[in-house]
Amino acid sequence: AQTVTQSQPEMSVQEAETVTLSCTYDTSESDYYLFWYKQPPSRQMILVIRQEAYKQQNATENRFSVNFQKAAKSFSLKISDSQLGDAAMYFCAYRSGLDTDKLIFGTGTRLQVFP
Amino acid sequence: EAQVTQNPRYLITVTGKKLTVTCSQNMNHEYMSWYRQDPGLGLRQIYYSMNVEVTDKGDVPEGYKVSRKEKRNFPLILESPSPNQTSLYFCASSFVGTSTDTQYFGPGTRLTVL
Numbered sequence: 001a002q003t004v005t006q007s008q009p010e011m012s013v014q015e016a017e018t019v020t021l022s023c024t025y026d027t028s029e030s031d032y033y034l035f036w037y038k039q040p041p042s043r044q045m046i047l048v049i050r051q052e053a054y055k056q057q058n059a060t061e062n063r064f065s066v067n068f069q070k071a072a073k074s075f076s077l078k079i080s081d082s083q084l085g086d087a088a089m090y091f092c093a094y095r096s097g098l099d100t101d102k103l104i105f106g107t108g109t110r111l112q113v114f115p
Numbered sequence: 116e117a118q119v120t121q122n123p124r125y126l127i128t129v130t131g132k133k134l135t136v137t138c139s140q141n142m143n144h145e146y147m148s149w150y151r152q153d154p155g156l157g158l159r160q161i162y163y164s165m166n167v168e169v170t171d172k173g174d175v176p177e178g179y180k181v182s183r184k185e186k187r188n189f190p191l192i193l194e195s196p197s198p199n200q201t202s203l204y205f206c207a208s209s210f211v212g213t214s215t216d217t218q219y220f221g222p223g224t225r226l227t228v229l
Contacts, residue, residue: 105157
């Protein structure tokens, strides 16, 4: 069975600085997708970024980028120029490339942003 | 506007009193699922449905029921709620097996069982 591990329960960063959130996963599949979701205090699940395993190029979305290391099964999220609005819980998630849309989530990392 | 709606958003109930949390999507998605979120555990899938009249268990199905009589609706039923079902519940939907798409989540339902 696939698992997703987020080893940092909490992280903090100064406004305008850069922070990296860690995520590792375990799978025997070669075709899969990885996601980072943001959950602000409103509790809404917001997709931040996604990565297809077959793509070697790391995904980027404005200030958010990932470091995808397929061999190491690592999928970290880098937030550049951190803003107060980035404060939230962040979840890493895995989805099999088979015909299923089930997401397997990590336990989350709470990010605090200090002015 | 494409969206997934859930009702109610907040619910406090007592042990054993049957309840239903509704979920509806307006995107004609085949796939719908329910997750529960608990501190330190992340989100875990309860049940899912690949299409109308097709449902199956997720990772934590005990104490829950679902039905999928219409494509847009996927209610979660707690026949006899217990305090360990106190949690934050999310409904999600997507097109099946579309790599370029992702799941759309509802706003969540905070359930407290006393």
